[in-house]
Amino acid sequence: MIAATAAWWVSVTFLNTSFPFLAPWVALLTIDATAYRTLSRGVQSTIASLLGIGVAFLVGTFLGVSLWTYALALFVGLVLARVRWIRDEGVTVATMSIFILSDGFSEQQQQFGDRILEIGVGILVGVVVNLLVLPPLRDRQASRYVDSVNRRMGSVLENMGEEFASSWDTDRADAWIDETDSITGELNSAWSIVRFARESRRANPRSYLSRLRRARAQDRQTPDPEEASWEDILRRADEGASHLRNLARTLREASYADGEWDTRFREEWASISRDAGRAVADPDAEVESLSSRLKQLTEELSDDENLPTRHWPVYGTMITGLQHIVEIVDDVASSREAREAASS
Structure with missing residues (x-):
């Protein structure tokens, strides 16, 4: 107009x-x-x-x-x-x-x-x-998508831990799988926003102003907001959603398994899963070292000669899947720090 x-x-x-x-x-x-x-x-x-x-x-x-x-x-x-x-x-x-x-x-x-x-x-x-009028860079909108995906992934992971600590069924596992599919759909929307954000920086005065702010931030030894690119953040989020979906499928198949679960594995895995979910949803949340706890759980179960051999494939899959997600937790925290530095 x-x-x-x-x-x-x-x-x-x-x-x-x-x-x-x-x-x-x-x-x-x-x-x-x-x-x-x-x-x-x-x-x-x-x-x-x-x-x-x-x-x-x-x-x-x-x-x-x-x-x-x-x-x-x-x-x-x-x-x-x-x-x-x-x-x-x-x-x-x-x-x-x-x-x-x-x-x-x-x-x-x-x-x-x-x-x-x-x-x-x-x-x-x-x-x-x-x-x-300085066309917007769309970074904030992309950031909201990423934060929403992290919260939803964390909620699913935390819910898995709570359900696994007591009992669960195929309906719950199917609901987790449906949620991960929905998360993937939201990630696809986030990819579109990120591509648009990249284009919005071209020939945009705000991008030059942002570079000046970053240069000043570097002079003050502030973390460089470009350390974690949006593409890297979304790739890691895609990986996390994929591992989360595999975990949900494993739990769905395990709901048909005969025999009792090892109590120590069940309680510790559920605890780590809940803490990992909180860490993904809120990188500022303080939790113990998740990798160390998973490693300790693996070593304890490996030394347990009374653990039924037929359970190890399922236990191993659940530990490995959770380990992959735990590795993403640190990336989630660092990417959030970079995004907050950029928006400030």
Whole structure:
């Protein structure tokens, strides 16, 4: 709205054109969600508008303006709209031809220079307005997705520990599996936001301001917020969701197993699982060394000659799966510290 209004005002006040519609129209076409897209669309709009003017000029000059030449100009414009490098704004070729031919071609023929100037003004105003309002970097939105995924994973893991300490059934295990599938879907949305955030940094003044802040932070020996990239954080989260899903499937299959569980394994694994869930959901939570506790549990069970051999594959799978998730806990904490440093 601001860009279109400003472009119209500039066109009326300084260009003094008879039909000042091109500048605000092009300004609207140019504005987009990120500075990079605005610049890209500005270039495409310029090329498409010039092509549209060229088509109208050639058809109107050599063939005149009639029903069939009007249709011909529209057809040529739509064909040119298929060109790959202007496809996002390709329809502008056809619409520009329509504007020129419909608005009295003989008069427009004398004002092609003014029309091109209006197009330039519209693009310039659109780009300037987009830069002045400082398009957001979308980092905060990506951070909210990551925090939500961590909380949900931690909740599932903590619930696993609570259920495993007493009893569970296939319905609970199926619910855990469904939750991990939902977490994966949220991660896919997070990936889209991160890609958008990366694009939002291109040609964005905020990215330069952020670099200045990071440089000052480094001077004060503050952790560099770029140490953990969003891609690395999401890859680790994907891995965590995958291991969590495997744990849920293991518990579902184990619900059919005969025989009693080893009490020591059951209590300690459940305790570690609950603490790991709290650590994933809240990296600030203080828990004992999870890796050391898993290692100690493995060693104790290995020395126990009374442990039934047939249980070891299940026990080993559960310990290994939890170990993989525990390894991610430290990454979760460090990535959160980096993100908080970036947002501050």
